Amino acid sequence: MSLGSRVEAGTARPTSKIASRRQRWGYVYVAPFAAVFAVFLVLPLGYALWMSLHNKGIATAGRSVFVGADNYVKAFTDPVFLEGLWRVLRFVLVMVPVQIVVALVAALLLDTLATRLSRATRLLIFVPYAIPAVIGALMWGFLYSPRFGPAQDVFGLLGLTAPNFLSSANIFGSLVNIVTWQWVGYYMIIIYAALRSIDPSVYEAAVLDGADGRQIALRIKVPMISSSMVMIVVFALIGTLQFFTEPQVLRSSAQGAIPSDYTPNMYAFATAFNYSQFNYASTLAFALGFLVFVGSYVFLFLTRKQSGLK
Amino acid sequence: MRTSARRRGVAAAAAVAVSAVGLTACSGGGGSAAEATCTNEIKQPDAAQVTVWAWYPAFESVVDNFNEMHTDLQVCWTNAGQGADEYNKFQTAIEAGTGAPDVIMLEAEVLPTFTILESLVDLSEYGAAELEGDYTAGSWSDVSNGDAVYAIPVDGGPMGMLYRTDIFEEYGVEVPTTWDEFATAAQDLRDAGFEGHITDFPTNGNALNYALFAQNGWEPFQYDAAKPTEVGITVDSPEAEEVLSYWKGLIDDDLVATEDAFTTDYNAALVDGTYAVYLAAAWGPGYLQGLSEADADAEWRAAPLPQWDPENPVQVNWGGSTFAVTTQSEQPEAAATVAKELFDTDEAWKLGVEEAALWPQWKPMLESDWFTGLEAPFFGGQKINEEVFLDAANGYEGFSFSPFQVYAYDQQTQALYDMVQNGTDAATALGTVQDGLVQYATEQGFTVSE
Numbered sequence: 037m038s039l040g041s042r043v044e045a046g047t048a049r050p051t052s053k054i055a056s057r058r059q060r061w062g063y064v065y066v067a068p069f070a071a072v073f074a075v076f077l078v079l080p081l082g083y084a085l086w087m088s089l090h091n092k093g094i095a096t097a098g099r100s101v102f103v104g105a106d107n108y109v110k111a112f113t114d115p116v117f118l119e120g121l122w123r124v125l126r127f128v129l130v131m132v133p134v135q136i137v138v139a140l141v142a143a144l145l146l147d148t149l150a151t152r153l154s155r156a157t158r159l160l161i162f163v164p165y166a167i168p169a170v171i172g173a174l175m176w177g178f179l180y181s182p183r184f185g186p187a188q189d190v191f192g193l194l195g196l197t198a199p200n201f202l203s204s205a206n207i208f209g210s211l212v213n214i215v216t217w218q219w220v221g222y223y224m225i226i227i228y229a230a231l232r233s234i235d236p237s238v239y240e241a242a243v244l245d246g247a248d249g250r251q252i253a254l255r256i257k258v259p260m261i262s263s264s265m266v267m268i269v270v271f272a273l274i275g276t277l278q279f280f281t282e283p284q285v286l287r288s289s290a291q292g293a294i295p296s297d298y299t300p301n302m303y304a305f306a307t308a309f310n311y312s313q314f315n316y317a318s319t320l321a322f323a324l325g326f327l328v329f330v331g332s333y334v335f336l337f338l339t340r341k342q343s344g345l346k
Numbered sequence: 347m348r349t350s351a352r353r354r355g356v357a358a359a360a361a362v363a364v365s366a367v368g369l370t371a372c373s374g375g376g377g378s379a380a381e382a383t384c385t386n387e388i389k390q391p392d393a394a395q396v397t398v399w400a401w402y403p404a405f406e407s408v409v410d411n412f413n414e415m416h417t418d419l420q421v422c423w424t425n426a427g428q429g430a431d432e433y434n435k436f437q438t439a440i441e442a443g444t445g446a447p448d449v450i451m452l453e454a455e456v457l458p459t460f461t462i463l464e465s466l467v468d469l470s471e472y473g474a475a476e477l478e479g480d481y482t483a484g485s486w487s488d489v490s491n492g493d494a495v496y497a498i499p500v501d502g503g504p505m506g507m508l509y510r511t512d513i514f515e516e517y518g519v520e521v522p523t524t525w526d527e528f529a530t531a532a533q534d535l536r537d538a539g540f541e542g543h544i545t546d547f548p549t550n551g552n553a554l555n556y557a558l559f560a561q562n563g564w565e566p567f568q569y570d571a572a573k574p575t576e577v578g579i580t581v582d583s584p585e586a587e588e589v590l591s592y593w594k595g596l597i598d599d600d601l602v603a604t605e606d607a608f609t610t611d612y613n614a615a616l617v618d619g620t621y622a623v624y625l626a627a628a629w630g631p632g633y634l635q636g637l638s639e640a641d642a643d644a645e646w647r648a649a650p651l652p653q654w655d656p657e658n659p660v661q662v663n664w665g666g667s668t669f670a671v672t673t674q675s676e677q678p679e680a681a682a683t684v685a686k687e688l689f690d691t692d693e694a695w696k697l698g699v700e701e702a703a704l705w706p707q708w709k710p711m712l713e714s715d716w717f718t719g720l721e722a723p724f725f726g727g728q729k730i731n732e733e734v735f736l737d738a739a740n741g742y743e744g745f746s747f748s749p750f751q752v753y754a755y756d757q758q759t760q761a762l763y764d765m766v767q768n769g770t771d772a773a774t775a776l777g778t779v780q781d782g783l784v785q786y787a788t789e790q791g792f793t794v795s796e
Contacts, residue, residue, distance in 0.1 A: 093791030094462055094750060095575045183611040204767055289609045291550040292763030296756050309434040310752045312463065313790075314441050 088318040100315070107319035117320060120300040121327070124279050131212050132272045136265070138216060139223035144253050146224075147231040158228070162221035169218060173285035176214045181289065202290040214282050219275070223268045230264035231257060266343035270332055277328045280305070300324045384422040389413040394677065396684045399426040399436075400451035402667075404701035408694050412687065419680055421688070429453070430752070439674065440465045446674040448681035449688075452497060453667050454488040455553060455747045460670070461496050461571045462749040467671040469495045472682035480690070484661075485707035487744025489668050491571040497668035498685045501704035503627025504738030505557055505651045505662050506730075508634065512645040513540065513622040521649055525592060528652045532601040535622060543600075545623040546615065547593045548607035549762035552755040554625065557662040558593075559586045560745055562654050567748040568795070577748065578795045579783050582776035590765075590772035597766060604766045613637050617644065625651065627664035628735040632703020635724050648722075648730040650737065661741030666707070705735065712739065750786065757782045 091103045111117050142161055146154050164172065179185045180201035187198035201210045234257065242252050258265070280301040287294040287302075296310065297303035300320060308317035336343065386409045388395065398421050402408070409423045424447065426432045433456060439445035440463055452460065460466050474495040478486050485499035514521055514531075517538035522528040532544040548554065559566075564585040568578030596602040603621070605612050616624055617640035624630060634646070653659045669685035671678055689695060695711040698704040699720075706712045718732040748754050757779050765775040780796075787794045 093789070095577075095787075095791035178610070181609075181611050183614055204763070289606065289611070291606055291759055292767070295760050306756070309437055310430065310756070311750065312437045312441070312459075 084318040085322060087315050088322050091315050092313075094312065107316055108323060110316070111319050111323045116297045117300055117303060117323070120297055120303050121324075124277050124299050126208070127212070127279055128273060128276045130208075131215055131276055132269060134212065135216050135219055135223060135272055136269060139220045139227055139268070140258070140265075142220065142224045143227035143231060144257060146228055147257070148249065148253075158224075161224050164218050164220075165222040167218070169281040170285055172218050173214060173282045176210075176217075176282075177286055177289045180210055180286075202286070202293055204293040207286075207290060207293040211279075211282055211286070214286075215276075215279075218282075219272070223272070226264055226268055227261060230261035234260050262342035263344045266336070266339045269339075270335060273335060274328055274332060277331060278324070383424055385425060386410060386413070386421070386423045388420050388422065390417055390420050393418050393420045394680055395420050395422045396449060396677065396681050397422045397424065397447040398449045398451075398669075398684065398688075399424055399432055399447045400669075401425050401428040401432060402451070402698070402702050402704065404697065407697045407701060408688060411691070411694050411697060412684070415691070416687075419683060421684055433459075433752070436460070436465075436672075444674065446672040448675040448677060449669055449671055449685050451500075451667050452670050453665060454485070454497070454499070455556075455665075455751050457489060457496050457668065457670070458569055458571065458747050458749040459751050461491075462574050465673050466496045467673055467675070467678050467682070469498065469671060469682050469685065472679055472686075474498065474682065474686065477686065480709055481707050482709065482712065482739055482742065484663060484739070484742030484744045485666065488663075488666075494571060496571070497670035498689075499707035500667050500669060500689050501629070501698070502707045502739060502742075503629055503663050503665035503705065504735045504742055505625065505627050505664050506630075506734040506738055507649045507651050508624040508626045508630055508646055509649060510619065510622050510644055511647045512643060513542075513619065521647075522652050523650070524656050525652045525654055529592070529596060529601070532596060533599075536601060540622065542620040542622065543603040544596075545621050545625060546603040546605050546607070546612065547597060548612070549604060549766055550606050550608075550759045552759065553664050554607070555758065555762070556745070557627075557664045558625070559589050561651070561660045561662045562586070562589045563660070564589070565746065566754075567746050569746055569749055574749070575791065575793055576795070577787055577792045579748075579780065579787060580796065581783060582773070582780040586776055587772050590776060594765065594772050614639050617641060619644065627666075628705035628731075628739070629665060629703060631722060631724060631730065635703075646725050647728055648725055648734045650734055659741070661738040661743075663738075663742045663745065666705070705739070707739075712736070748783070750783075750790065753786060754779075754783055757786075 088107055089102060089104060090100045091107060092100045146158050167175075180187070182188065182198070182200055182202075185198075185201075187201065191198040199206055201207075238256060238260075239252055242256055247255070278301050279299045283294050283298050284302055284305070287296070287298070296306040301324065304317045304320040304324065307313050307320060383397075384395075386406050389410075390413065393416070396419060398409070400423060405423065405425075409421050413420050426435050426447075432451070436446060436450060440460075446465070457466070470493055475493065477498070478490075481499050482502070485502050489495060489497040489499055509521060511521075513535070517535050517540050519531050519534045519538065520527070522531045528544070535544055556564075556566075562585040564583055566579065566581045566583070566586070568580075570576070593602065597604055603615070605615060614637070615621055617634060617637045619641040624634065626633075631646075631648070650659075651662070669688060671681040671685055675681045689698060689706075689708060692711065692714070695704075695706050695708060696716075699706065699711070699717065706717065711717055718736060719729060720731055721727045722730045761775040761778045761782075764770060764778075765772065784794050784796060
């Protein structure tokens with residue numbers, strides 16, 4: 037509130053000569069970013085939007101026809117696209133809570149402990165995030181491999197047969213595992229940083245009031261970092277709706293279980309670069325972008341109290 | 347086609363490296379773009395340069411050979427990725443209207459995919475038609491359409507059967523020559539105690555599965571580049587159903603494995619004694635020898651592909667590549683010369699055969715005593731070219747692919763996977779592909795006949 041009133045006071049002041057000169061310099065400083073932003077983001081987006089409103093069949097090569105919203109109607113009635121959407125929604129329902137809970141528990145534990153071991157653990161949990169997603173997925177591809185992976189050895193010790201992690205029945209869980217492994221460390225660091233910024237005197241007061249460790253964690257720490265929690269849920273939500281890298285890389289060792297249209301993003305990619313339908317691919321990308329926007333907006337609206345946006 | 351996960355990763359890394367080099371070159375402001383992107387060394391800096399995309403192994407020596415023999419023309423070669431990776435870049439260049447090379451390596455199966463986008467030059471304007479006699483009939487049929495010639499054949503994949511003679515001898519089973527005998531041998535090996543499978547039927551076999559169907563007379567597509575808006579689709583023909591039901595039967599009896607092809611697991615299974623037979627194209631022997639973790643006691647031999655009707659043997663082809671000239675080329679005549687002459691000397695082909703294990707479609711090499719008489723040490727000194735693959739190459743009559751081949755393959759992979767996993771029958775799987783392709787082709791503006 038205080039920040040808002042200060043800004044208002046600033047704009048209410050009559051603009052002096054010095055201030056207006058400062059504003060001119062401001063534009064100059066912003067110009068490099070604005071140019072890059074326009075050339076590499078706004079223009080391509082505009083071009084993709086233009087493409088999504090036109091159509092060009094393979095048999096009518098070279099003739100681009102304006103079709104208005106036809107491609108969008110097709111996309112939202114395309115069973116392949118809808119099935120992909122439903123699939124990433126299932127990923128959202130499973131993957132996002134799993135990641136957040138694991139990251140939160142790890143951060144709360146590390147926040148309570150202050151031994152040398154906890155510092156090493158913090159680093160170890162974070163390391164997977166430092167590995168590029170493609171390399172991580174390739175590595176997991178080998179770990180899941182029935183022939184080269186360790187699963188058969190481990191299960192063999194117990195006299196069991198290892199499941200095939202790359203079969204169509206198990207691929208969902210296998211992907212959830214890869215993404216959780218990759219991202220938990222990143223979310224954990226964000227939560228941990230938020231926890232460190234809480235004034236320790238709050239805990240002292242709670243202890244004096246008779247709160248135990250679990251109550252401090254759930255009743256004090258979690259509510260006080262709710263804005264960070266909302267932020268990472270939004271990150272996870274957007275990332276999962278745009279799910280692409282891990283299934284695309286794993287596809288090279290499980291083409292039957294992961295079809296080329298497994299997620300909406302993969303479908304858009306295949307449609308453009310494998311099937312040379314750039315117009316429809318632009319539509320799919322825009323449709324997905326729109327849904328991601330709506331999804332994020334709804335989530336931020338529902339959590340506006342926790343996130344401090346209101 | 348022969349892409350493993352690791353190779354893709356390397357290709358992606360290489361692509362990033364190449365683009366990074368490109369950016370550096372731009373910001374440096376020195377030298378022309380062409381010089382900056384050649385993988386090979388240009389021998390005659392003043393001569394015209396033709397850019398070529400190709401992923402052949404050991405291709406640099408072939409390029410050097412060409413550049414040394416030509417004073418007025420130089421090849422600037424780039425490896426833009428293998429198979430689908432290269433095609434993706436080419437598709438993007440076509441859509442962008444710029445960025446394609448002068449000459450591009452394409453598998454014969456994707457030629458209609460690119461001719462329909464009007465992205466390949468008809469080489470008959472540059473004297474390509476006169477070369478017909480230099481190439482095998484099947485390979486020429488695959489690159490030409492009426493009088494038009496859209497590419498120059500390079501290597502091919504006439505099919506044969508590579509088998510572990512030690513396994514067949516150990517279990518006392520005869521090497522099959524027909525598909526009936528093959529099914530019997532599969533059962534006999536199992537009954538005699540062989541723990542592996544006679545072979546693998548990969549649901550993502552794409553061109554392999556096409557070849558196996560085609561051997562029974564399957565002609566799924568009727569497409570004429572002169573009438574680009576018309577396509578005939580008859581994927582679910584009785585011929586295909588017969589072949590697929592045959593394999594489905596072997597799969598149901600657990601006599602044949604269904605592992606995905608071109609994965610590291612599959613590569614290991616090929617050579618560690620899991621499979622007694624590798625149904626292979628002529629590039630297969632080279633592929634096998636490049637695989638690690640091989641069974642040290644393995645004794646490989648080659649035999650002709652089993653037949654449906656031994657009285658009327660049918661030869662089929664799996665894979666093989668060509669050189670095409672792109673319509674983005676500003677020097678199509680020079681590009682056509684490069685496409686025609688990169689592989690039209692004994693020297694170039696000796697490099698191709700010895701270093702890259704390519705199967706020549708160029709008859710002067712194919713029919714040379716040197717080539718037919720080659721003894722393959724990997725096959726115990728067997729003259730596999732003469733005994734197996736030469737007949738297959740000469741007997742191959744060509745095959746008509748669709749102008750949306752990648753889509754067709756993806757649909758087939760999905761349907762075959764469902765068939766294996768969910769127990770649907772062969773007719774249902776083929777029907778699903780048929781319906782999917784007809785709908786897709788109609789949406790794309792084709793007049794479809796079934």
